[in-house]
Amino acid sequence: MINRLAIVGVGLIGGSLALALKQAGAVGHVAGCGRNQKNLDKAVQLGVIDSYEESISDAVKGADIVVLAVPLGAMQSVFVQIKDVIGDATVITDVGSAKQSVVDIASANLGPRIGQFVPGHPIAGTEKSGVEAGFASLYQNRRVILTPLDSTDPAAIATIDAMWRQCGASVEYLGVGHHDKVLAATSHLPHMLAYALVNYLSRLNDHEEIFNYAAGGFRDFTRIASSDPVMWRDVCISNGDALLTLIEGYKNELDQVSAAIRDADHEHLLQLFGKAKSERDSLIGL
Ligand code: NAP
Numbered sequence: 001m002i003n004r005l006a007i008v009g010v011g012l013i014g015g016s017l018a019l020a021l022k023q024a025g026a027v028g029h030v031a032g033c034g035r036n037q038k039n040l041d042k043a044v045q046l047g048v049i050d051s052y053e054e055s056i057s058d059a060v061k062g063a064d065i066v067v068l069a070v071p072l073g074a075m076q077s078v079f080v081q082i083k084d085v086i087g088d089a090t091v092i093t094d095v096g097s098a099k100q101s102v103v104d105i106a107s108a109n110l111g112p113r114i115g116q117f118v119p120g121h122p123i124a125g126t127e128k129s130g131v132e133a134g135f136a137s138l139y140q141n142r143r144v145i146l147t148p149l150d151s152t153d154p155a156a157i158a159t160i161d162a163m164w165r166q167c168g169a170s171v172e173y174l175g176v177g178h179h180d181k182v183l184a185a186t187s188h189l190p191h192m193l194a195y196a197l198v199n200y201l202s203r204l205n206d207h208e209e210i211f212n213y214a215a216g217g218f219r220d221f222t223r224i225a226s227s228d229p230v231m232w233r234d235v236c237i238s239n240g241d242a243l244l245t246l247i248e249g250y251k252n253e254l255d256q257v258s259a260a261i262r263d264a265d266h267e268h269l270l271q272l273f274g275k276a277k278s279e280r281d282s283l284i285g286l
Pocket of ligand 1: 128
């Protein structure tokens with residue numbers, strides 16, 4: 001049972017966590033914090049949080065667990081505001097989509113309290129954002145990756161592990177760098193492709209007609225281009241090296257397809273598409 005939970009950044013991810021823990025009966029009081037009072041009033045109205053504070057330092061005081069659920073670009077300022085008010089028994093975690101940048105910021109700010117910080121990333125979300133987009137079942141049967149450091153207190157890890165399990169998630173462990181490489185491939189690169197495709201097509205002269213005829217496949221492929229621009233700018237800046245390597249590799253792959261089309265190379269096209277089909281089919285267990 002978490003007596004007092006502080007959520008800094010009451011949006012889709014932080015709000016859904018609060019709702020899931022409330023539904024599980026696993027939390028007493030949830031205190032929220034953010035920049036915008038209207039959002040926080042809405043969060044209280046929706047029953048996501050029980051109260052909010054204007055200052056982050058007031059919100060985290062006396063909390064058993066502090067969850068940092070702000071965009072990656074806001075982490076530095078949040079850690080600066082909490083570092084001197086965190087109690088001995090408080091466990092801090094985050095939900096950022098890239099981990100090295102958050103770990104660097106936490107290490108620079110928390111000093112001897114770094115053992116109380118458990119970096120985390122729920123592999124769940126939607127293309128929507130804000131507290132109104134949150135829902136209690138977001139983490140049901142989804143995975144949460146924790147990337148603790150050698151210095152992380154095992155009791156703090158156990159606390160955050162249990163918190164996510166209460167939300168219906170399974171918890172897995174990865175090294176920080178490994179997490180960032182894997183997520184660059186499975187999540188960050190696909191978002192770049194969706195944004196680039198929509199931008200490219202929208203600049204074509206007949207873009208209205210193109211979008212008019214868009215069928216299910218196009219909608220599926222581009223759904224994630226509706227994701228929050230601030231969040232994705234921050235992910236790119238935070239995980240730039242891993243992402244740039246993958247974008248270069250992907251461009252090479254497209255070059256291969258272009259060459260095969262230019263050469264009308266039937267065999268190569270069949271081989272490229274056949275390999276991708278069998279990989280994808282086995283991935284989703286067909
Ligand atoms: P969101 O819905 O936009 O929520 C972010 C919240 O942070 C907002 O409620 C915002 O409220 C608050 N905020 C922004 N800047 C702040 C600041 N400087 N100080 C205090 N509060 C601030 O975004 P989200 O999708 O929940 O994403 C939050 C985090 O989860 C990000 O780090 C993201 O990388 C990670 N994540 C997202 C997903 C996903 O699919 N969306 C999945 C996994 C992890 P105010 O405007 O009122 O301040």
